[in-house]
Amino acid sequence: MAGFRAMIMVAVLGGATALAGCTATKDAAQSTTSAQAPQENLALTVSPADRASGVPISAEIGIKLGSGTVDGVDVRDAAGQKIAGELRSDASAWVPTAPLKYAQRYTATVTAVGSRTHHESKSVAFTTMKQPSQVEGVGFYLFDGQEYGVGMPIPIEFVRDVPANLRAAVQKRFFVTSDPPQPxxxxxxxxxxxQYRPAAYWQPGTKLTVRLGLKGQALGGGYYGEEDKIARVRIAKDKVEVKVTNHPKQMQVFKNGTLIKTMPVSLGKASTPSSSGHMVVMEQAYTYRFDTRGEPNGGYVVDVNYAQRLTWGGEFIHSAPWSVSDQGYTNVSHGCVNIGPGNAAYLFTVMKVGTPVTVSGTEVKLAPGNGWTVWDMDWPTFLKGSAVPVASDVANAVAYEPYPKPKPSPTVAPSTSPGTAGNAQLGTPTPSAS
Incomplete structure (x- = not known):
């Protein structure tokens, strides 16, 4: 969001009125002057409507202008106390810093200025809704003051379905500010x-402020948001990435683009294969209990150390002392990435929640939404999942490409050696020795 001087670029039409004849009377001259400098109409409209009642406490002060720019917004409660807030970056609305209060009267005054320094103001008074009987919270996986890896998305989870016709209004109440700015x-x-992600991985050291302004926001089925949530977090100063391959069965750890460690792994066996795809660490636990009783191919209970979750389906990176002899050679796990105890402990010193992990070469593809899978699709596909139209600068941003297309092979000129003229086929691979 920008400050109160956020500009809206508009075209202002004006001009002198042509008069018939060569001689003008005094009245005609006055009419000409008036026509050359007409009173500017900024066509300012403000919402909510004046005297509206039952207004959600998540409401913003909507602003529409035919011309000119917003010069200021003043919102006060019934006691005359000024309410803090900011304009959206496109000046389409003024957003209160905190949700309004239930069953309270407010007055909003918006002032606009035109190209000839003409000012126009409009005030509306409205009353907010009573406190609803049905409210619910949302799952928010950022925790204030924490540090995360460069692939950390902003995941949000609702208790019940948000109807399609409400998703745009709900999404507009998510506010993300990054320093430095990133689309x-x-x-x-x-x-x-x-889930939210930047176009490319967060720049190391980025500061993030995220607000879910959902208190009093309609979520569907007669339910409203219970509270606003805010988190101020930091991205780690080093870019750490982990790549796991099935052929060979190994893990590589990169720090700021440099390979710093390689270790053997054992992945999921044929009946319970690991997922191939671009994931991030979702949680870390020094000790985690796997209880698979009642699950297909399960039925066991075991405690593991240095566990790092990759999917909702139960795939982890973890210490597996029982499979050390298989690591690097044979897949024996139930879908997890098995590593030795020493290597598992080491990973806890360099990885964080939000560290990107790519697994490749296994029998199954990562399912969208099975974990924080924001990096497992290209940018245009990701943008199609937004309920709100995406700005052109965001759509055209340089983005992370999870599955880059191979570069075309260089064109080979046809051979002119004796006996082969006319038989060369561009693009046909040369048979290799068996």
Whole structure:
């Protein structure tokens, strides 16, 4: 959001009125002067409507202008106390810093200025809704003051489905500020799951402030948001990435683009294969209990150390002392990435929640939404999941490409050696020795 001087570029039409004849009377001259400098009409409209009642406490002060720019917004409660807030970057609305209060009267005054320094103001008074009987919270996976890896998305999870016709209004109440600024967007993976990512990995050291302004926001089924949530977090100063391959069965750890460690792994066996795709660490636990009783191919209970979750389906990187002899050679796990105890402990010193992890070469593809899968689709596909039209600068941002297309092979000139003229076929591979 920008300050009160955010500009809206508009075309202002004006001009002198032509008069018939060569001689003008005094009245005609006065009419000409008036026609040359008409009173500017900024066509300012403000919402909510004047005297509206039952207004949601998540409401913003909507602003429309035919011409000119917003010069100021003043919102006060019934006691005359000024309410803090900011304009959206496109000056389409003024957003209160905190939700309004239930069953309270407010007055909003918007002032606009035109190209001839003409000012126009409009005031509206409105009353907010009573406190609803049905409210619910949302799952928010950023925690104030924490530090995350460069691939950390902003995942939000709802208790019940958000109807399609409400998703745009809900999404508009998510506010993300990054320092330094980076373009990003939201993607609805399901009616209950929406995630945000920047176009490319966060720059190391980025500071993030995220506000979910959902208190009093309609979520569907007669339910409203219970509270606003805010988190101020930091991205780690080093870019750490992890790449796991099935052929060979190994893990590589990169720090700021440099390979710093390689270790053997054992992945999921044929009946319970690991997922191939671009994931991030979702949680870390020094000790984690796997209880698979009642699950297909499960039925066991075991405690593991140095566990790092990759999917909702239960795929982790973790210490597996029982499979050390298989690591690097044979896949024996139930879908997890097995590593030795020493290597597992080492990973806890360099990885964080939000560290990107890519697994490749296995029998199955990562399912969208099975974890924080924002990096497993290209940018245009990701943008299609937004409930709100995406700005052109965001759509055209330089983005991370999870599955880059191979570069075309150089064109080979046809051979002119004796006996082969006319038989060369461009693009046909040369048979290799068996």
């Amino acid at each position: 990003g967007a939201w993607h609805w993976f399901s009616p209950t799951q929406v």
